[in-house]
Amino acid sequence: MIQKPDYYAILGVLRDATQEEIKRAYIESAQRLHPDKNQMPGETEIFLEVQQAYETLSNPKRRKSYDVSLPKDETPYSPILFETLYSRPHLVRLDESQLIYILINLRARSEDKSLPVPPLNVCLVLDRSTSMKDAKMDLLKAAAIQFLRDLRAEDIFSVVAFSDRAEVIIPAAYQSDRQKLEMHIRSIQAGGATELFQGLKSGLSEVRRGRDAKRINHMILLTDGHTYGDEEACLKLAMEASKEGIGISVMGLGADWNDAFLDQVAGHTGNTSRYIARPQDIQKLLAQKFQNLTRVMAEEVTLESNLGNGIHLNYAFRLQPETGPLSFGETTQLGSILRDTELSILFEFLVQPSAVKGSQTRLLDGTLKIAMAARPMPLPPIRVRFECDVSAEAAAHPPPPVILQALSRLTLYRMQEQARQASPAGQIHQATRSLKNLAGHLLEQGHRDLANTVLLEAEHIRCKQTFSLTGEKDIKYATRALLIQEGDILA
């Protein structure tokens, strides 16, 4: 028998996909591979295959006869390896709620590492409000120019500067005359208020102009201030960007920016915020970001899922790359998989007594969708099912060492979060106690300087009843950095 091509894999859908899903997948592939647009050799052939697949699967009759010819129970090949680790082998039948931790790792197959590095389509969105004046602005411009110099010929690049209105300094295009562009960047002057939405909107429209599923489409926002009144609009825009496969990263300068809010903006696109304590470090961090963008293997991993009955997700945290908490919903952007760094997410589930009545409990049911610019064909989604047997007795099993290690660090980050939640709520005692506990653990693990910072902050809260602006960011991003170290151990 002649091996028929796997039409489901070609379209990147599951075997039980609905007609609607098949149609959507076809349109996406067709846009990407259309002969008018493709440049890579062999893509026209793939396009023809996609058409053939769609013609077969979109017709219920033909699909049925095709399905019969398929080998049974074959799991489709996926270029992404996916593994799941549970903190304990089973749940226990109890009258009280219980916790279980699940760690997932996604990584690229080694043979795929030879795939070409996808070109970038990146926009720098620079804050030029009055507070950026003088040295900060100069360092920012120098960093942007260095970023421009790092770009490769195939990258599309744009720059937007904003205060209370936005201006496109460099429109999105391939950039050949770099000297002229450097002049444009040097001409940026500081002045005005910070209105983030203006900058993001203008940046997004630039990225859209160069948007292409074969590129890493990304926007990097650099800001030092609070925005007022347009937060909702910014979050909405981030969600739109995420739907179009455009990532947003944030770099916050100094103490005055709103890190919790910008974490959310970046989080909607599966990215995170970085804290730049000293303006001298802008260049270094921006160069790091560029490096990370060129190491991307799969730029977007999206989890569409439903929780089981009686299951509550307490916390979802990306351990690596780009450490940070996830905003979990029916559709969750998990982040990206790098060539040399796997994507690791830790979940904490709270299981209600009602959920452990049977012999097996379903915690979460969903699919992982993976966008990979380096491959011409879409990837088939991965089924995700977190299930756990229920037993009468607790097992004396210790949790797997990787979960234990990750949690020991994550616990420190969460103590910091706890203190930050308690302080504005007026629970000064709780906040200082959390910080003192945190300092104790840090000291025990040998982070003496950080422990000291934490203790000073506890003292500050005791006297002033509130966090200091620098202290809260110093501690948050330093405890996060501890997890990045942890990531290296996991890898």
Add this chain to the structure above:
Amino acid sequence: MIICKNCLHNNPPGAIFCAECGAQLSSSELATQSIRTDKVVASDGQDTPIAIPDAITDNAWGSLHLMHSGQILPLTERNEYTLGRLSEGQPVIPDLDLSPHQAYAAGVSRLHALLKRDGKRIIIMDLGSANGTYVNGKRLTPQTERLLNHGDVVALGKFKFQVLIR
């Protein structure tokens, strides 16, 4: 319900670290071995050997005389030492690794205590170790500095040494 031994916070079953104070709840390889420390208190100095000054090298500001082996560890290069034992997969390295001296069996934590010099004064501080730090049989309050005198016997859990100050 798991009650945290450290802060008595109630954690749901399945929790691994206390949500309140961050202490580890279930015991596993990250934890220090628990030992009986009730006998350590009885130390009254009768097993205190005589100081051996010739073992102190010229540039050392002090040294530790390990009681079970008689070995002398000089304190030279730095003014501050963390004492503990090195264990695998452990990112934190104590300045003075006592694992070659059966530290694990004696109940030494990975980062057990801090020993430092402040001018002429020598100070020890317990870093919240599992089995405690004792000076001449008296247990120290964690994270609190304690002045040491020449000849004091310090116990990290059951691991005993005498402090020799130059």
